[in-house]
Amino acid sequence: MPDLPTLLLARDCGLHALTAKDLSKQVNSGALVRIRHGVYADGPAWRELKDWQKYRLQIQAAAEMLQKPTIFARHSAANVWGVPTIGVRHPVQALALTNDGGRSRAGVRRHFAAPSGLEVVRRDGLLVTSRVRTVLDLAAFTPFAEALVPLDHVLRPGAVLRPGTAAQPSALSKDDLRAGIGSIHSAARQRKIHAALDFANALSGSAGESYSRSLLHVAGFEAPVLQQAFRDGQGLIGYSDFCWKRARVVGEFDGEEKYLKLEHLKGRTPSQAVVEEKYREDRIRALGFTVVRWVWADLMQPGRLERKLAAGGVPRRRARSAILDAQNVP
Template sequence: MDLPQLILSSDSTRLGRDTRTLARRAAAGELRRIRQGVYVPAVAWDALPRWDRYPLLIQAAASTLQSRTVFCRQSSAALWDLPVLGSSPLVHACTSDDGGGRSRAGVRRHFADPESLQVEERRGLLVTTRVRTVLDLAAFESFEQATAALDHVLKPQPGLPALSKEELDTGIGADYSAAAARRIRAALDFADPASGSPGESVSRALMHRLGFKAPKLQAEIRDARGLAGYSDFEWPEERLCGEFDGLVKYRKAEYLQGKTPSEAVIDEKRREDRIRSTGRRVVRWTWTEISGPAKFAAFLTAQGIPRRLRPACRR
């Protein structure tokens, strides 16, 4: 999706225009100020899905920072089209200052050794490499975020090849502490390219952490007519299927595959009816249910999802 053009107060100053005009237009609801000195048309901003707003915030930060910046972690992930969990407006950037970790004007700086840091260009901005970005997420963010990012890069994406577990493990090198390397390898060992979406990855990671029995992914379900479809999750012994419904598949073109949203909903209903006709019970959930470990644990327990004999160690 094409992002709206940024309107900079600094450009108005260079052109000799009164920058107060932009503030008045924002007060009138014509513009949205997304960063100090940076505006976008209100209609364009309001039409943007949540996942497209964050990259625009990164572009806004880049346009106001005094020197060219290398973006990292969640910000680099967004520019690499990796799944980023949550909705924090903070932009993440590298610094060679050993202190790191400071936030100023909506930008959080993280130490990166300039001797080992490899940088690429993405959407006109400097970012940490795809491998480094994924490893940083696995080292410093939640197990759920790590799983979502790793599942994503283990399969090919438009214009980008799949990364292998061996390649990612090699990338750890000496850039991380022993504890961070253990976190990365635990997530890497758990990662599975069969996961069909970030929501499925988060669901699976939470199930693992909460001690629920591991499901089969993308399980083939057949009825008397043949292939009924594939279930996101299946517990065969319990004759139970789980489906994550992120709603995005009814809105984004790559999920719709030429169908209208209403056609996609109807096809989904028919697929689920055929799965139920095999005697399986189908449990569905959304981002609401996986918004917190306690909430998801209560939901899974109420739905009869089986537990392992022992819960996994908490991350």
């Protein structure tokens, strides 16, 4: 994974013997990319970055150009904390501590926050909302399905951080998060937060698993068992991402990290990991389970995951009106 390229500020061009005309030529040729007014980065290095890394550079670029100290929040604070979120091309987001109607200026979307009780942390040289406040804000202001991803992440012990992010503090508890709600948000926003917190689960093994679980819940499927152990005559097969025991269906989310990242490969080559995963799936199928697999593209296309799960036999939740007391059934 490449390191983040150094930012080049237009105001410092004299130090590099560059003129405004030189900058324009290099941008037109692709040698440089303009991140925001007055801030540039190496073009080839930029094009190698993941979306979340590009977003991080946009946050840093804003911090370099804004004259007043800026407290980054919501998706921007989550990025600095190394907490995953759903979606790309989020605006740079920060707090406005005075409710003067100014919501967006200098390319930064601002959200009013009362300064009373606000906890601000300096991380990687940037001012950000605390980890608790960051995930609570996301739970309050993003759709339920998206809110589960950062919540599950901070609840999960030993969550894998994105490369290049500072060490993350220990896992939070639901009590830690509930204690942080207070009167920061309106009653309606608090209900959203509590609903997401009630559903959050530290057993979700990745952002993809968390988002999958929230989407299948919204689509009305029965809640699966997470990290179900499977054994056969040879011993432990492994743990499934999702399992519907009654329907004998196993669900597996395949993120690219499973086959590419060193911490998941554990000394194997990507091809060895693929072969071992296929062998593991065959052993689970031999126990009489259907295995349904999906990838990020299935999560990003509305309805695609729902169709896969339905075709695989994953049961829907029963409506209250369909739940009968066996003693009263004629």
